[in-house]
Amino acid sequence: MWVAGVDGCRAGWIAVFMRADDPRTHRIVTAPTIAGIVDAPEGPAIVAVDMPIGLPDRTSGSGRPPEQLIRPLLGQRQSSVFAIPSRQAVEAGDYGEACTIAAATSDPPRKVSRQGFAIFPKIREIDALLRARPDLVPRIHEVHPELAFWSLNGCKALDRPKKVKGTPFEAGMALRRDLLMRSGLLPDELIHAPPPRGAARDDLLDALAGLTVALDLARGGGQPFPDPPGRDAHGLPVAIWTLRR
Template sequence: MNGTAPAVFPGAVEICGVGACRGGWLAVHALPGRTLPTARVFPRFGFLLDAIGEDAQIVVGMPIGLPERIEGPGRAAEKAVRPLLGMRQSSVFSMPARRAVVAAAPPYASELARREAHQRCCAVARQTSHPPRGVSIQGFSMFARILELDAILRARPALLARVVEGHPEVAFMALNGGTAMATPKRVRNVVDAAGIEERRALLLRHAIPRDFLHAPPPPGAALVDSVDGAALLLVAARRAVGTARPYPDPPAQDAHGLPIAIWA
């Protein structure tokens, strides 16, 4: 697909790219036979599941599968994709072991409680990793969403056939013929216009319509969330037609049977 005209999404099922956002979860969703995806924010992942078809393929930009112990720089999934990303590999956080994520124990009654939870999480992370490694504040901020998703998948294991982990920068790399993006999306936590435009241009080449790419994000989400969600939507489209692959292949697995792999 090398033009700018939108194409019909392939496959015979609904597809959905999902990422965490300020308002909860941003879902970029497309129906088979349609050309324009939609973006909507859901406060809970369960609400998102209730709103889309029971057969929808969902790629979520959030870690799935938490090992009991971490050897080296993260899970098998993180170690598999980092070498593919070049200058963008810092976008892949090293996840700690399950006990460290659980030790975060959100919500927090105060800023002091949040800091104490981060310290508690770091202490457990160092005990359950080799070499000992703490947890960044940025990674720690993801843990409430990770635990929400983890609880749903453990309670409803049938979802694992159609809800898989993705990562926006790995998705962009795959869509770009195996070459990572040349520019970052953020510089010092500020959105980088050149990075957004590079990704928009790539998404446009892969049939994401211009109207969607330049529409304001829904309340509770940011522009970066919409761009990332569109990339994950295209991974869901690749899964729908059997061209996506997991990293590592075959996926690893945690003690609860959850797969550990990033799809692209």
């Protein structure tokens, strides 16, 4: 069985494919679309992707239930969990329009962060794919790298950021690589591999974090927040998955 950990990147998407029964058999790729990942020759049975899946009609509090549940677990890293607004706001193509709609469909009214707005095209892409091809829904799971690293760190928040002012922070990157190595789930050469063209080192690191969750799911593990997952108006799951501990 093949599995994949996926993150967004400059080239579109970066994926790390791995045979769940043979960690030495793996491949790192980029693709312009998420469909190119799920339809790759490997045909991954489980895809763990760092991108929101399942959008609310309205939000109450600071984002969707999964975001509200995992944020307190991450300590100083909780700012990496963006508050995803309503479907109407995500579908807006203009930042000002997105903020207006988000405020009108949230309680208390909340606008959209610039960082959150930047990933809206990718959220729309994966949302459209899953609505058009519901057979993919059981294969594709939403993850968040910092929650995966929380699990790998004994369910404790990490004390070093991965980036500082948008630039990779080497001490934080090294901490996360060390957690991946200590997990024993991935071969060392994969953890230290260079990213392919069109992807950054932190993109690959996040895809590797997702891969650990995909492997755990393939082996009968996995823990969703919330448990059980919710569903949006289109039947898409609303949950962020991590390794079961």
